[in-house]
Structures are given as structure tokens and as C-alpha cells.
Amino acid sequence: MCGIFGVMDRRRQMMDGSGIRQALSMMNERGSGEGAGYVAYGIYPEYQDCYALHVFFDNAHDGRAVVDAMLEAWGTIEHDEAIPTYDQPNLRATCTTPWRYFFVPDPSLAPGSASPERDVITNLVMQINTGVPGAQVVSSGMNVGVFKASGWPEDVANFYRIEDYEGYLWLAHNRYTTNNPGRWEQPDPFNLHDWSVVENGKVTSYGTNRRYIESFGYTCSLETDSELITYVIDLLVRRHGLDIDLAIRAIAPPYWKDIDMMPEAEADLNRALRLAYGSAAMNGPYTVLAANPDMMVGFTDRGKLRPMVVGECGDRLYIASEEAAIRAMEPGVESITMPAAGEPVIGRVAP
Amino acid sequence: MAKSLTIDAKDMHYTPLNQQIREALANGAREVTVNGVLGQRFIGSGLQGDATITINGVPGGDLAMFMSGPTIIVHGNADHAPGNTMDSGKVVIHGSAGDAVAHSMRGGTIFVRDNIGYRGGIHMKQYEEKRPILVVGGAARTFLGEYMAGGLLIVLDLNETMDARGIGSGIHGGEIIIRGDVDDASLASGAKKVPLTDEDRARIAPVIREFAGEFGLDPEPLINADYTRIVPASARPFAGKYTWE
Numbered sequence: 001m002c003g004i005f006g007v008m009d010r011r012r013q014m015m016d017g018s019g020i021r022q023a024l025s026m027m028n029e030r031g032s033g034e035g036a037g038y039v040a041y042g043i044y045p046e047y048q049d050c051y052a053l054h055v056f057f058d059n060a061h062d063g064r065a066v067v068d069a070m071l072e073a074w075g076t077i078e079h080d081e082a083i084p085t086y087d088q089p090n091l092r093a094t095c096t097t098p099w100r101y102f103f104v105p106d107p108s109l110a111p112g113s114a115s116p117e118r119d120v121i122t123n124l125v126m127q128i129n130t131g132v133p134g135a136q137v138v139s140s141g142m143n144v145g146v147f148k149a150s151g152w153p154e155d156v157a158n159f160y161r162i163e164d165y166e167g168y169l170w171l172a173h174n175r176y177t178t179n180n181p182g183r184w185e186q187p188d189p190f191n192l193h194d195w196s197v198v199e200n201g202k203v204t205s206y207g208t209n210r211r212y213i214e215s216f217g218y219t220c221s222l223e224t225d226s227e228l229i230t231y232v233i234d235l236l237v238r239r240h241g242l243d244i245d246l247a248i249r250a251i252a253p254p255y256w257k258d259i260d261m262m263p264e265a266e267a268d269l270n271r272a273l274r275l276a277y278g279s280a281a282m283n284g285p286y287t288v289l290a291a292n293p294d295m296m297v298g299f300t301d302r303g304k305l306r307p308m309v310v311g312e313c314g315d316r317l318y319i320a321s322e323e324a325a326i327r328a329m330e331p332g333v334e335s336i337t338m339p340a341a342g343e344p345v346i347g348r349v350a351p
Numbered sequence: 352m353a354k355s356l357t358i359d360a361k362d363m364h365y366t367p368l369n370q371q372i373r374e375a376l377a378n379g380a381r382e383v384t385v386n387g388v389l390g391q392r393f394i395g396s397g398l399q400g401d402a403t404i405t406i407n408g409v410p411g412g413d414l415a416m417f418m419s420g421p422t423i424i425v426h427g428n429a430d431h432a433p434g435n436t437m438d439s440g441k442v443v444i445h446g447s448a449g450d451a452v453a454h455s456m457r458g459g460t461i462f463v464r465d466n467i468g469y470r471g472g473i474h475m476k477q478y479e480e481k482r483p484i485l486v487v488g489g490a491a492r493t494f495l496g497e498y499m500a501g502g503l504l505i506v507l508d509l510n511e512t513m514d515a516r517g518i519g520s521g522i523h524g525g526e527i528i529i530r531g532d533v534d535d536a537s538l539a540s541g542a543k544k545v546p547l548t549d550e551d552r553a554r555i556a557p558v559i560r561e562f563a564g565e566f567g568l569d570p571e572p573l574i575n576a577d578y579t580r581i582v583p584a585s586a587r588p589f590a591g592k593y594t595w596e
Binding site (some may be wrong): 026027029258261303304307309322323324325327328336338340341 | 389392411412428431447450466468470493514
């Protein structure tokens with residue numbers, strides 16, 4: 001059990017983090033006080049052409065010098081600084097320093113790639129997260145940033161003063177820790193350049209899915225579902241060119257017996273997807289919210305073992321674990337629905 | 352102490368809220384109105400007596416859990432599992448409810464005006480005179496009556512939007528009665544359709560009449576409508592799956 005919340009403004013109108021904090025706090029019962037996090041798109045307009053790397057440095061290691069050198073070898077650091085934080089007595093103690101780089105990768109270093117900058121970023125994230133002691137990249141996209149720590153949603157929000165950030169698309173997560181240690185980098189959201197993911201649930205096919213995604217050069221270092229899901233979406237959408245609805249169908253495919261009842265063309269498509277992406281299909285109970293700069297999507301597992309409520313109000317699309325969270329931010333919400341299992345909700349930002 | 356009481360629950364945690372409701376009943380209140388409810392779980396949990404609690408807002412999960420006796424009326428939607436293991440009393444929801452409505456319910460009545468989520472009536476049960484009732488005015492979702500062990504579950508599907516699959520998955524007691532026809536493919540293995548007899552219709556008529564009365568509906572067309580009755584195909588649907596004999 002975790003609490004997840006997402007809001008997107010279709011016309012890119014900005015929302016500061018205070019409403020998102022309030023909505024997530026509404027679901028404190030869904031968490032255990034050991035982790036929470038926020039991710040927002042649109043927060044760094046002054047560096048919108050740079051990749052914003054949010055990195056957690058463990059003060060016991062000298063990870064920063066190593067990361068600095070790696071970044072300088074793969075591109076240009078336009079600016080870097082400590083992420084402003086404000087001590088909160090109730091956060092789980094740590095010696096982590098959240099740092100941010102605004103970085104321009106050198107595309108000539110990934111020859112032959114259709115998206116060389118993102119390939120450079122992907123490789124850097126894998127190398128840092130698996131090979132640099134005391135350094136973890138928690139987000140790496142343009143004009144986006146992840147803010148997370150071990151604690152209750154309000155304390156994490158206050159630690160970063162989340163109300164000081166303005167974004168047009170936010171995801172938030174309140175963690176009920178089950179089987180991972182409560183390190184600061186563990187809670188959702190997880191981000192890799194464009195894509196961010198929060199999840200309520202447990203992907204029981206984690207091992208199969210991880211072996212699959214690691215065969216494409218990704219390395220799962222956090223052992224969290226959201227890390228895995230982020231990489232699978234990046235593979236399917238960016239590298240394989242699937243539309244997001246097909247990617248979600250590959251991850252949460254219809255049951256075989258339901259496919260057999262579909263019209264022939266649709267059945268053929270679904271069979272092909274299941275055969276091609278059998279190892280990307282995720283079992284277990286989950287609701288996933290994912291976002292990139294242009295969209296927010298939500299979907300549940302096929303058996304609908306986790307809740308997902310969708311709200312709409314004007315230009316805003318909300319997806320949350322509970323209706324009360326949506327109403328905490330938008331008391332006058334115009335419509336509330338609960339989509340069917342496996343049926344993706346896809347909200348797109350106007351171009 | 353007055354017989355009626357109003358509580359403002361805005362920004363209140365469910366623990367003090369439930370304490371106030373319980374204290375009011377202990378002091379003799381028979382009507383409690385709770386305003387500004389938003390997301391508070393467990394409202395009326397374990398509550399006993401014959402009072403009426405009116406909830407204005409959207410309560411959180413496990414409304415009326417273990418409740419024994421009172422009536423709870425909700426003007427808004429309910430979240431997951433209202434009536435969880437409820438013992439007796441009544442819950443009337445003027446709106447929709449989330450997944451696992453009437454989870455393990457063992458007695459009493461739940462009326463939901465609109466729709467319910469997945470796994471409605473999961474593991475409802477009955478014993479001697481204890482026979483829980485869940486009536487849904489709108490549609491129910493997949494795995495309706497999952498592992499159902501007893502009780503009566505009626506879905507009226509008034510807007511004809513029902514698209515549930517796997518109905519009665521693992522059902523081994525009780526009955527699911529759905530207005531209109533139900534496709535064979537929507538039934539789970541272990542569940543079977545039987546005709547609704549005149550005796551069955553006479554048995555559910557008072558329940559439908561009471562439901563219609565709560566929501567201002569004309570009961571007669573509903574009583575006389577066509578229904579599909581779904582019951583267990585066997586008392587041990589998984590006898591051959593999990594055991595060797």
C-alpha cells in the first residue's frame with residue numbers, strides 16, 4: 001500500500017507545490033513515514049535547454065569529484081549547486097546532500113543514435129548509480145526534478161520547500177515501505193531524463209522484467225519497481241518507438257482468454273505484443289503513474305488489485321489513489337471516475 | 352444531552368472523529384451529522400447501537416467496519432471496502448463506492464445508489480439468521496462476488512453500463528442477482544446461472560422496495576424486471592485445485 005497522486009495542466013499553467021503537498025498528505029494512512037517524494041515538470045525555465053541532474057551525495061564519500069569529472073568528459077556543466085534544503089527534525093537521519101547539475105551532453109559522443117543526448121544521459125545515470133560510491137542520480141531530465149527523502153510527505157515537502165517550485169505537471173508518492181531499506185534514494189518518484197514514475201503496489205515479476213531490461217544495457221541499482229518501470233517505458237517508447245498506449249498494453253496486457261474474444265485484427269495486434277514483449281509484462285498488484293514533458297498516464301494491473309481514481313476540472317487532469325486526495329487540491333472537481341483495469345488514462349499537454 | 356449532534360470534521364483525523372461519534376452515542380444521541388468529511392477512514396468502526404449517522408462529504412476507506420447496529424447515510428462517494436466485516440445495521444451511499452464493497456460482510460444492509468468498483472461483495476458470508484445484503488443501483492465491476500460464501504448481492508445496473516467479468520469467481524455460498532441478462536463468458540468458473548423463480552422474486556421484492564424508497568425510485572418496474580441469478584456450481588469450487596483426495 002502506498003499513496004500516489006498526479007496532476008497535469010493541459011495548457012501548461014503552473015501550479016506551485018503547496019496543493020500537491022496537501023493532496024499527498026491526505027493519504028498519510030497509505031504510507032509509513034519512511035519515504036515520500038515529488039517530481040515536477042517545468043520548474044527550471046532558466047535552464048530549460050540543460051538536463052537537470054539531481055544527485056544524492058553521501059557525505060561519507062567523495063562522490064562529487066568523480067561525478068564532476070564524468071560529466072565534464074561527456075558534456076558541459078553549465079551550472080551546479082546544492083539543492084536548497086531546510087532541516088526537518090522528523091526526517092530519517094542521513095548524511096545525504098542533494099545536489100543539482102545543469103548539464104549539456106555532447107551528442108557527438110553517441111554516434112549512430114537516434115537520440116544521442118538521451119543515450120549519453122542514460123549511460124551516465126547507469127555508470128554513476130552502479131559505479132560511483134556515495135552518488136545516486138535521482139532525476140536527469142530537462143526542466144524536471146525529483147525531490148524525495150525518508151519521511152512523511154509534509155516533512156519531505158518542507159525539507160525542499162516544495163511550494164517554492166512551480167510546474168505544470170506533478171507526480172507525488174507516499175511510501176509504505178515493505179521490502180527495501182529506507183535510504184533516501186529509495187522512495188518514488190524515479191526519473192530517467194523524460195520519464196518519471198510513481199507506483200503503488202508490487203511488481204511480482206520483477207526478476208523476469210529486470211533480466212529483460214538489463215539485456216538492453218540498463219542497470220537496476222535501486223531494486224525498486226519504479227526504477228524498473230521507468231527503464232521499460234524508456235525502452236519501449238523512446239528506443240522501440242511504440243506509442244504510449246501500446247507500451248502500456250505490453251506492460252499490462254489483456255489476459256489470453258480476453259484476447260481470444262477480440263475482433264481478429266485487434267486480437268492479432270495483442271497476440272503480437274504479448275509474444276514480442278512477454279518478458280516486459282508485469283504481474284502483481286500495482287497502479288502506475290508515469291509522466292514525460294508532454295503527458296501523464298495512469299494504469300493498473302489487469303486484476304485491478306490497487307485503486308486508481310481520475311478527476312477532471314477545467315484544464316486539469318488528476319489521477320490518485322483516493323478521491324479525497326483529488327478533492328483536497330480541487331474541492332470543486334467536475335468529474336470523478338474509476339477506469340477499468342489495464343485501461344490506460346492518457347492525458348496530453350497541449351503542444 | 353440533546354438527541355442530535357453536529358460535528359465539523361474538517362481537517363480532523365479519524366481517531367478524534369470516531370471518539371466524538373462514540374461519545375455522542377454513549378451520551379444518548381440518536382442523530383449525529385458529520386459535516387466536512389474528506390478522506391477520514393474507519394468512520395463508525397465498531398460502532399454499536401441504533402443511532403443514525405449522516406455523513407456529508409467523501410469518507411475514506413473501511414466505512415462502518417465491524418459496525419453493529421447503527422445506520423450510516425453518506426451524501427457523497429465512499430472509498431474502498433465500506434461495510435468491511437460489518438455485523439449489522441445499514442449503510443446508504445448516495446453516490447458511488449470503490450473496490451471491495453461489503454468486504455467479508457457478515458450481516459446488515461448496504462445500499463449504493465450508483466456504481467461500485469472491483470470485487471464487490473468479496474467473501475460476504477452468512478450464518479443462521481445473519482445474512483448480509485448488498486444492493487447496487489448502478490454497475491458493478493469485474494470479480495463481483497469473489498469468494499462469496501453467503502448473503503444476497505443485487506445489482507440493478509440502472510444505467511446499463513455493466514461490463515463485469517469473472518463474476519462469482521470462487522463463489523461457494525450466497526447468491527448474486529443481476530438485472531438483465533448476463534453473458535456466460537462473464538461468469539467465472541465455479542459460478543452458474545439459474546432462473547429466478549417466483550419465490551426468489553417474492554424474497555427480493557422487499558429488499559428492492561426498501562432500496563427504491565431510500566433513493567426515490569419507483570420500485571414496481573424493478574421488482575418485475577428480468578433478473579439473472581448466479582449461485583455456486585458447487586460448495587467447494589477449488590476442491591480439485593488445491594487439495595488431493
